[in-house]
Amino acid sequence: MLFGIPLLSLIIWLPIVFGIVVFATGGDRNAQLARWVALAGSILGFLVAIPLYTGFDPSTSAMQFVEEHAWFERFNVNYHLGVDGISMPLILLNCFITPFVVVAGWQVIQERVSQYMGAFMMMSGIVNGVFAALDAVLFYVFWEASLIPMFLIIGIWGGPNRVYAAIKFFLYTLMGSLLMLIAFIYLYQSSGGSFSIADYHQLPIPLDVQILIFIAFLLAFAVKVPMWPVHTWLPDAHVEAPTGGSVVLAAIMLKLGGYGFLRFSLPITPDASHYLAEMMIVLSLIAVVYIGLIALMQADMKKLIAYSSIAHMGFVTLGFFLFNAYGIEGAMVQMISHGFISGAMFLCVGVLYDRLHSRQIADYGGVVNKMPVFAAFFMLFAMANAGLPGTSGFVGEFMVIMGAVKINFWYAFLAATTLIFGAAYTLWMYKRVIFGAIASPAVEELQDISKREFMILAILALAVLWLGVYPFPLTEVMHATVDNLLEHVANSKL
Amino acid sequence: MNFLSPDFSPAYSEIFILLMVCLVMLVDLAAGEKRRYITYGLTQAALIGCALLTFVTFSEEATLTFSGMFVDDAMADILKLMVFATVAAVLIYSHTYVRDRGILTGEFFCLVLFATLGMMVMISASHFLTLYIGLELLSLSLYALVALRRDSLMATEAAMKFFVLGALASGFLLYGMSMVYGATGSLHVHKVAEVITGGVSNHEVLVVGLVFIVAGIAFKLSAAPFHMWAPDVYQGAPTAITLFIGSAPKLAAFAFVMRLLIDGLGDLVADWQGMLVILAVLSLTVGNIAAIAQTNIKRMLAYSTISHMGFVILGFISADWNGYSSALFYVITYVLMTLGIFALIMILCRNGFEAEEISDFKGLSKRNAWYAFLTMILMFSLAGIPPMVGFYAKLAVLQAVVNAGFVWIAVAAVIFSLIGAFYYLRIVKLMYFDAPETDEPITVRSDVKLLISVNGLAVLLLGIFPQSLMGLSLYAIQNSM
Numbered sequence: 001m002l003f004g005i006p007l008l009s010l011i012i013w014l015p016i017v018f019g020i021v022v023f024a025t026g027g028d029r030n031a032q033l034a035r036w037v038a039l040a041g042s043i044l045g046f047l048v049a050i051p052l053y054t055g056f057d058p059s060t061s062a063m064q065f066v067e068e069h070a071w072f073e074r075f076n077v078n079y080h081l082g083v084d085g086i087s088m089p090l091i092l093l094n095c096f097i098t099p100f101v102v103v104a105g106w107q108v109i110q111e112r113v114s115q116y117m118g119a120f121m122m123m124s125g126i127v128n129g130v131f132a133a134l135d136a137v138l139f140y141v142f143w144e145a146s147l148i149p150m151f152l153i154i155g156i157w158g159g160p161n162r163v164y165a166a167i168k169f170f171l172y173t174l175m176g177s178l179l180m181l182i183a184f185i186y187l188y189q190s191s192g193g194s195f196s197i198a199d200y201h202q203l204p205i206p207l208d209v210q211i212l213i214f215i216a217f218l219l220a221f222a223v224k225v226p227m228w229p230v231h232t233w234l235p236d237a238h239v240e241a242p243t244g245g246s247v248v249l250a251a252i253m254l255k256l257g258g259y260g261f262l263r264f265s266l267p268i269t270p271d272a273s274h275y276l277a278e279m280m281i282v283l284s285l286i287a288v289v290y291i292g293l294i295a296l297m298q299a300d301m302k303k304l305i306a307y308s309s310i311a312h313m314g315f316v317t318l319g320f321f322l323f324n325a326y327g328i329e330g331a332m333v334q335m336i337s338h339g340f341i342s343g344a345m346f347l348c349v350g351v352l353y354d355r356l357h358s359r360q361i362a363d364y365g366g367v368v369n370k371m372p373v374f375a376a377f378f379m380l381f382a383m384a385n386a387g388l389p390g391t392s393g394f395v396g397e398f399m400v401i402m403g404a405v406k407i408n409f410w411y412a413f414l415a416a417t418t419l420i421f422g423a424a425y426t427l428w429m430y431k432r433v434i435f436g437a438i439a440s441p442a443v444e445e446l447q448d449i450s451k452r453e454f455m456i457l458a459i460l461a462l463a464v465l466w467l468g469v470y471p472f473p474l475t476e477v478m479h480a481t482v483d484n485l486l487e488h489v490a491n492s493k494l
Numbered sequence: 495m496n497f498l499s500p501d502f503s504p505a506y507s508e509i510f511i512l513l514m515v516c517l518v519m520l521v522d523l524a525a526g527e528k529r530r531y532i533t534y535g536l537t538q539a540a541l542i543g544c545a546l547l548t549f550v551t552f553s554e555e556a557t558l559t560f561s562g563m564f565v566d567d568a569m570a571d572i573l574k575l576m577v578f579a580t581v582a583a584v585l586i587y588s589h590t591y592v593r594d595r596g597i598l599t600g601e602f603f604c605l606v607l608f609a610t611l612g613m614m615v616m617i618s619a620s621h622f623l624t625l626y627i628g629l630e631l632l633s634l635s636l637y638a639l640v641a642l643r644r645d646s647l648m649a650t651e652a653a654m655k656f657f658v659l660g661a662l663a664s665g666f667l668l669y670g671m672s673m674v675y676g677a678t679g680s681l682h683v684h685k686v687a688e689v690i691t692g693g694v695s696n697h698e699v700l701v702v703g704l705v706f707i708v709a710g711i712a713f714k715l716s717a718a719p720f721h722m723w724a725p726d727v728y729q730g731a732p733t734a735i736t737l738f739i740g741s742a743p744k745l746a747a748f749a750f751v752m753r754l755l756i757d758g759l760g761d762l763v764a765d766w767q768g769m770l771v772i773l774a775v776l777s778l779t780v781g782n783i784a785a786i787a788q789t790n791i792k793r794m795l796a797y798s799t800i801s802h803m804g805f806v807i808l809g810f811i812s813a814d815w816n817g818y819s820s821a822l823f824y825v826i827t828y829v830l831m832t833l834g835i836f837a838l839i840m841i842l843c844r845n846g847f848e849a850e851e852i853s854d855f856k857g858l859s860k861r862n863a864w865y866a867f868l869t870m871i872l873m874f875s876l877a878g879i880p881p882m883v884g885f886y887a888k889l890a891v892l893q894a895v896v897n898a899g900f901v902w903i904a905v906a907a908v909i910f911s912l913i914g915a916f917y918y919l920r921i922v923k924l925m926y927f928d929a930p931e932t933d934e935p936i937t938v939r940s941d942v943k944l945l946i947s948v949n950g951l952a953v954l955l956l957g958i959f960p961q962s963l964m965g966l967s968l969y970a971i972q973n974s975m
Contacts, residue, residue: 072886072961074968075893137889141880148874151919155927163927167919174879174915178908181889185896185904 006067007051008081011091012129015045015098019121022114031113035106038117042099045124049095052088058477061085061484063134063198071138075188077195080135085481086262086332087131089474090255093339094131096463097251098124100456101244104347108243108354109157116157119149120244127252131259136184136195140177143256147173150245150253158240165233165240172233176223180264183216187268201267204493207275214272217265224257227317228287231310238306239359243350246302250309250342255335258316262328262485266320270489273321280321285414287314292421296428300359301349304429305342308385311418312338318415319400322407323489328482329475330399336474337384337392337467344381344460348374351453352433356442361432365439370446375434377449377457382430384464386423392467501559504566507547507574508614514540515607522600530598534589537603538582541610545578554973562682563621568973569752569822570618572966573745577617580742580829581610586945587837588734594846595732597642605642606738609635613746619753622671622681629667629714632746633660636739640731652730659723663713666706673703674759683758690761701765707754708769715747717773717807718780721800725784728796729850733843736792737836740799741829744806748825751810752974756818763813770811771903777804778910785917791839791852794917795832798876801914802828808907809891812898815971820890823967827875827887827956834872834949838865841938841946855921857930865936866925868950875953877918878911883956883963890964 018041025034057064063082071079083091101120109116126149129142147170155166188195191203205213223230234254238246266273273280288311295307312334319331351374352367353359368375384391389398397418404412438444449457467474502509518536525532548571556567585606592598608631615628637660641653675681677700678689694700709720716724728736755766781801788794806828809821842849842858859866875882888911895904938946956963 072959072964074961074964075890141885144880144885148879151922152926155923163923166927167916167923170919171912171916175912178912179905182892182896182901182904182908185889185893186901188893189897 006081007048007055008065008067008083008128008132011045011049011052011095012081012125012132014048015041015121015125015128018042018045019118019125022118022121025114028111028113031110034114034117035102038102038121039099041121042102042124045098045121046095049092049128052083053092053477056083056085056088056477058085059480061480064088066134071135075137075195076193077137078135079138080196081132081138082134083132085478086485087259088477089332089336090259091128091131093255093336094124094127094252097247097339097343100343100347100460101247103452103456104247104350105242105244106452108350112156116153116242116244119153120248123149123153123248127256130256134197136187136197136200138195139197140181140184144174144177146253146256150249153245153248154237154241157242158245160240161236162240165236168233169237172230173223176220176230179216180220183213186213197263197268200264201488203268205269207271207494210269210272210493211275214265214269214276217260217269221257221260221265222283224260225254225313225317226257226310227283227314228291228310231287231291234310235303235306238309238346239300239302243346243353246306246346246350247343250305250346251339254309254313255339258313258320258331258335261317261320262332266489267485269493271492271494273489274323277321277323281318281411284314284318284321285411287311288318288415288418289421292418292425295425296421298425298429299361301352301361301429301433302346302359304361304425305345305349305385308345308422308425309338309342311422312342312385315397315400315415315418318411319396319403322400322403322411323486324403324406325482325486326399326406327403328485329478330396330401330403332396332478332482333392333399333467333471333474334396337396337464340460340463340467341381341384341391341393344377344457344464345385347453347456347460348378348381351449355446361429363440364433364443365436366434366443367446368434369438370443371448373454374449374457377461378430378434380461380464382426384468386426387419390465390468392464392471394468395471500561501557503551504557504559505564505618506551507544508611508618510547511540511544511607511611511614514543515604515611518607519600519604522603530600533600533603534585537585537607540607541578541582541585544610544614545575548574548578556974558620560624562684563624564618565620566618569749569970570974572970573617573749574614576745576826576829577610577613577742580745580833581606581738583833583837583945583949584734584738584741586941587833587840588737590939590942591734591840591843592732594843595643597732599642602639602642605635605639609639609738610742613742616746616753617749620683620757622674622683622686622754622758625750625753626664626667626671628746629750630664632743633664636735636743639735639738640727642735643732646732648730649732652727655723655730656727659713663710663720666713667710670703670706670708670710673699673706677703683753686758687760690759700762704759704762704765705769707759708766708773711747711751711755712773714750715744715803715807716796716800717803718776718800721777721780724800725793725796728799729790729793733792733836733840733848737833737840740795740832740836744803744825744829744832748806748822752818755810756813760813767811767813770807771900774804774807774811775903775906777801777807778907782910782914785914788917789852790850791854791921792850794852795835798914798917799832801910802876804910805888805891805907808895808903811900811903812894814894814898815968816897817891817894819964819968819971820887820894822971823890823964824887826963826967827883827953830949830956831872831875831884831953834868834946834953835876837942837946837949838869838872841865841936841942844934852921852924853931855924856928858925860930861933862936864947868946869925870922871950871954873918873921875957877915879915881954881957883953883960886957886960886964 612632785797875884
């Protein structure tokens with residue numbers, strides 16, 4: 001509560017209300033109005049989220065800013081919100097990214113502007129709801145509702161193959177989450193009629209049932225993360241989505257899956273998590289190594305970054321299933337950092353795409369001659385993507401590798417190969433796009449970034465560097481929660 | 495011999511509507527073609543009058559009358575109110591469509607009211623014969639309604655199919671009822687239940703009768719494998735009639751199952767549970783998979799109905815109040831969604847143009863953003879995506895299914911609804927991602943505009959606040975068992 005205002009509700013509903021207002025501005029005659037309302041809403045959305053950080057008590061693992069009201073009594077479902085050290089940073093990340101998405105679509109989107117901006121505002125509020133929900137039905141409602149705006153964003157404003165990508169995205173993620181719904185209903189029955197996630201954490205469950213529930217959760221979250229082998233929707237969705245859509249997908253939506261593991265899989269089915277940990281680690285390592293190799297071969301910049309996202313998210317799932325503080329905190333840092341870096345990388349590609357309308361690496365070359373400022377920013381983000389020390393990309397990967405060494409040297413060894421592959425695919429792409437001779441007359445006519453683009457990239461660059469040099473403010477808030485989670489997971493629930 | 499006059503009070507609304515039908519018929523003769531609005535107004539007045547009568551005489555307690563053949567309880571009153579609202583909405587939605595096609599005749603209104611009376615009798619029946627009479631009154635009116643457009647080949651063919659298969663189903667039902675009579679010696683729902691609870695010697699006869707009754711019910715619910723009539727009738731009938739067939743009668747069908755299977759033959763649950771499981775799973779399979787291949791929107795929605803009826807039947811298999819109230823909730827939300835979607839199809843119909851193909855939805859968001867938005871809400875609701883009310887209906891039913899221990903059936907149900915999501919998404923895709931084929935403006939009467947907006951937004955708002963409707967369903971079931 002802040003001055004008597006329920007803060008989390010405000011963070012969820014403010015963007016949604018702004019989204020409705022943006023929709024209401026109507027057709028493209030009022031496009032400029034829609035843009036400004038959306039920008040005001042997204043910045044306001046970030047500002048109201050700041051008290052979440054300043055008012056957060058890092059010494060406790062209990063839920064904070066809790067709100068609880070009966071929603072529908074028929075099934076004992078509550079409107080129950082709260083945040084802890086895991087969900088709070090993710091909400092902040094989401095609120096932070098939304099203004100960039102709005103600004104990124106400022107000029108590029110000329111058609112159905114109000115619907116575009118409104119969809120992103122709604123999306124932002126819905127995703128905050130996913131992170132803040134402490135009731136399984138409420139969580140599920142937000143979780144599924146987030147599919148609708150994304151489906152429309154990809155399908156309406158996407159590239160040539162957008163329809164295929166949009167439907168694939170929707171059905172893939174729906175497939176995962178429907179089984180999660182069954183798991184929730186099962187838990188509702190066995191907990192004697194409660195949809196409270198905290199009750200599920202305490203509920204004893206026999207191992208065979210735990211394994212089934214774990215698999216149901218795994219399908220939902222693995223699709224979202226995405227883990228190998230259910231990752232194939234991501235490159236399609238990323239490539240076809242407009243820049244803003246790619247940013248939200250990479251920076252925010254993938255985190256929903258990671259968050260799900262920490263909130264549901266590990267604490268609700270700890271024994272199954274231990275039992276299947278090796279499988280999870282192997283799947284994560286395949287994502288890191290194999291997908292890293294695939295990324296090397298991409299001719300399309302967006303596809304390359306999409307594959308690199310999958311590889312980086314492999315680190316996140318690897319960290320979770322190491323069951324030590326380094327692993328989980330590292331994975332959390334990796335999630336936040338990946339939010340910044342992948343968002344920035346997609347924005348950089350967007351900058352090029354807006355000018356040349358091509359994502360093919362082969363169409364570029366020698367961009368540095370025409371866009372030196374842009375090249376500098378792109379350099380920083382490429383380095384961060386490769387995990388260069390001093391950038392945020394390094395911190396998370398290093399922590400996860402440290403955690404992996406404690407478990408098994410070979411896990412750490414395989415995970416560490418990413419430092420080579422990551423550098424290889426990112427820097428090789430960078431070299432081909434930015435350096436060399438000017439590839440075509442189109443490149444010859446490129447203009448360097450505008451003030452608007454400069455602002456976006458500069459803020460993200462600061463965030464990447466800050467988190468790389470001084471990650472303490474982030475690790476501090478999650479410490480107590482992660483310790484508590486580890487303790488909880490170490491105890492059997494059989 | 496003393497003749498005791500029965501207590502008419504529980505049946506006031508039925509009597510009232512019967513009088514009104516006669517009045518409508520007579521007035522229409524006098525009013526003629528030009529003043530048909532009088533007929534229309536009288537029909538709506540009849541429905542409103544019925545609703546008021548039902549509302550005023552509402553009581554929680556069940557009252558039996560006509561020697562126990564007729565019952566008036568909470569579930570009956572609530573369902574009847576829903577039926578009145580649905581029929582009134584059907585009339586508002588279909589007015590323009592029916593008028594443009596020259597079938598806005600006195601017969602149209604009379605048949606609709608007769609069908610409504612049939613539904614009311616079904617809902618309030620507590621005797622196998624009353625149930626049957628109500629069902630036949632409904633069915634015969636519907637056959638005639640489908641054939642109302644005499645010069646349409648499609649409609650005549652659909653009516654013929656509907657009639658032949660419907661008559662077959664009625665035969666099944668009657669045969670089953672006669673078996674039950676033979677085994678128990680009564681046709682009163684509650685006496686049958688008593689006799690079965692007390693134990694009957696010829697259990698086999700009873701079960702054979704049960705098989706026929708379940709088959710008859712499946713026919714009426716259009717559950718697979720007795721669904722063959724639905725796609726043809728949905729496609730062939732004029733859209734306004736399809737709207738009518740697809741909406742209100744489902745409420746009556748719910749009551750039909752409750753009275754016959756649950757109240758009457760409830761103790762045979764061990765026997766019918768397995769049959770219903772098969773019906774439900776087959777319906778989900780056939781409905782969802784066949785719908786993918788359809789290009790005709792009405793035919794697609796017919797298959798979608800089949801799969802939704804599968805979900806309703808799933809609600810019954812748990813055989814407790816939890817499941818029944820979930821099934822009731824599902825039926826009500828289904829009717830709400832069906833009303834909206836067929837109304838939108840009719841809105842797309844212009845004079846002389848039938849919106850029949852799913853491609854008629856192409857680029858709707860560019861032609862009219864609001865109707866596209868409403869259609870999208872309805873489509874996501876039919877697909878069971880939150881926060882639309884269709885999701886809560888599925889949640890309620892799945893919860894009952896898992897509660898009854900059928901976890902694997904729940905898993906199968908969600909997998910089929912994943913398949914189902916595809917064809918609903920396809921409509922959204924056509925509306926939002928494709929370019930329009932025509933940019934003819936969509937003109938709609940203002941009452942239809944208002945009602946469809948309320949209807950579509952209700953699907954969204956009931957999803958955000960589902961308690962009221964869920965509570966009502968629970969109340970209806972708990973006060974009639």
